[in-house]
Amino acid sequence: LDNGLALKPTMGWLHWERFMCNTDCDTQPDNCISERLYMQMADVMVKEGWKDAGYEYVCIDDCWPSRQRDAQGRLQADPKRFPGGIKKLADYVHSKGLKLGIYADVGKNTCAGYPGSLGHYETDAQTFADWGVDLLKFDGCFMDWKLLGDGYTNMSKALNKTGRSILYSCEWPLYEWPFQKPNYTAIRETCNHWRNFDDVFDSWSSIKSILDWTASHQDTIVPSAGPGGWNDPDMLVIGNFGLSHAQQESQMALWAIMAAPLLMSNDLRDICPRSKKLLQNKLIIDISQDPLGKQGHLSAKLDSFEVWERPLSKRRLAVAVLNKQEIGGPRIFSIRFVPGWKICDPQCNVTQILPQYKEMGVQTLQSKVLLYIDPSGTALLTVTPLSSPLKNPHK
Numbered sequence: 001l002d003n004g005l006a007l008k009p010t011m012g013w014l015h016w017e018r019f020m021c022n023t024d025c026d027t028q029p030d031n032c033i034s035e036r037l038y039m040q041m042a043d044v045m046v047k048e049g050w051k052d053a054g055y056e057y058v059c060i061d062d063c064w065p066s067r068q069r070d071a072q073g074r075l076q077a078d079p080k081r082f083p084g085g086i087k088k089l090a091d092y093v094h095s096k097g098l099k100l101g102i103y104a105d106v107g108k109n110t111c112a113g114y115p116g117s118l119g120h121y122e123t124d125a126q127t128f129a130d131w132g133v134d135l136l137k138f139d140g141c142f143m144d145w146k147l148l149g150d151g152y153t154n155m156s157k158a159l160n161k162t163g164r165s166i167l168y169s170c171e172w173p174l175y176e177w178p179f180q181k182p183n184y185t186a187i188r189e190t191c192n193h194w195r196n197f198d199d200v201f202d203s204w205s206s207i208k209s210i211l212d213w214t215a216s217h218q219d220t221i222v223p224s225a226g227p228g229g230w231n232d233p234d235m236l237v238i239g240n241f242g243l244s245h246a247q248q249e250s251q252m253a254l255w256a257i258m259a260a261p262l263l264m265s266n267d268l269r270d271i272c273p274r275s276k277k278l279l280q281n282k283l284i285i286d287i288s289q290d291p292l293g294k295q296g297h298l299s300a301k302l303d304s305f306e307v308w309e310r311p312l313s314k315r316r317l318a319v320a321v322l323n324k325q326e327i328g329g330p331r332i333f334s335i336r337f338v339p340g341w342k343i344c345d346p347q348c349n350v351t352q353i354l355p356q357y358k359e360m361g362v363q364t365l366q367s368k369v370l371l372y373i374d375p376s377g378t379a380l381l382t383v384t385p386l387s388s389p390l391k392n393p394h395k
């Protein structure tokens with residue numbers, strides 16, 4: 001969507017995978033969907049270096065509203081859980097130099113059964129703008145699939161009409177795929193990023209299913225990604241319970257290669273140092289936020305390894321090698337099997353970023369560079385071609 005936003009993949013925090021629809025603030029005041037949760041996350045994001053690392057949007061997901069619209073037909077926050085209302089929460093988040101995201105649904109109800117926006121697109125867009133909201137995640141539940149396009153485009157126009165810059169995150173293709181192949185040209189014109197596939201869960205099988213779907217549809221979806229519009233493989237679950245450290249490194253590396261929005265869903269108030277270090281790794285974030293804005297793709301599969309490559313600015317290349325084998329110990333992968341390795345003709349400079357930082361120095365096409373990759377782990381590298389002076393000096 002050409003609204004000047006999401007020129008790089010969105011970075012921030014989104015409540016859903018970790019906090020879901022927990023509305024029991026009597027029993028669980030620290031973990032229920034309430035203004036406290038977002039204010040505390042905003043505080044931590046400033047205090048613990050998340051904002052400095054680039055994480056900017058604090059996002060509310062489903063279950064925030066009251067069950068009824070107000071007398072003017074406007075959505076309103078649950079008064080017990082958000083006593084200050086959304087506008088005051090937005091002011092607080094803005095006072096921290098962060099941005100606030102909110103959630104609504106194109107159809108009759110949200111997926112959790114709260115009021116949907118069907119028939120209220122302009123009212124809801126104006127309400128969000130009046131509150132100072134900076135991002136809208138627009139879900140696709142309870143909607144006739146034949147009307148999805150109208151719904152998503154009408155809300156896009158309604159947001160534009162408010163005159164406020166509001167990043168528009170859609171789920172349009174996710175709800176259309178079961179019926180017909182989505183039109184990614186229309187989707188890109190309408191949204192700043194779009195969910196294509198199932199919700200992420202806190203498990204390696206969930207991450208694998210998302211990667212497999214992406215690889216098998218890459219010819220359709222990869223060309224549609226670029227500044228202002230991105231494919232959204234769903235939230236980062238790094239720092240929760242279900243992934244080993246190697247698997248957490250794999251999600252971080254592959255989401256950077258896919259130019260995916262980096263929306264964490266975890267408890268930043270209580271996260272293990274290794275996961276925090278991984279999420280704040282500047283070299284990986286630089287790959288994610290690369291100005292060329294081209295999404296990477298699966299370039300080779302061999303012997304239970306997957307090679308993913310992303311072209312970067314300044315003719316550089318990011319390479320991720322994933323060891324799909326889930327038995328045994330670390331396995332060796334020769335970098336010569338990386339299709340993009342040909343940019344090392346005649347020479348290139350190689351830096352390994354994961355599983356640990358290692359400058360591998362100048363290599364040639366014939367170099368024997370071996371990577372040791374843990375089961376369900378990933379080696380992440382950047383390769384910079386060095387053109388020798390003899391080769392086409394005027395090129």
Ligand SMILES: OC[C@@H]1[C@H](O)[C@H](O)[C@@H](O)CN1C(=S)Nc1ccc(F)cc1
Binds near residue numbers: 061110112171199
């Ligand atoms: O209710 C909101 C929740 C999150 O926003 C996800 O990111 C959205 O993809 C939708 N969503 C959920 S749980 N959707 C859903 C997931 C499974 C299901 F059987 C019925 C609805």
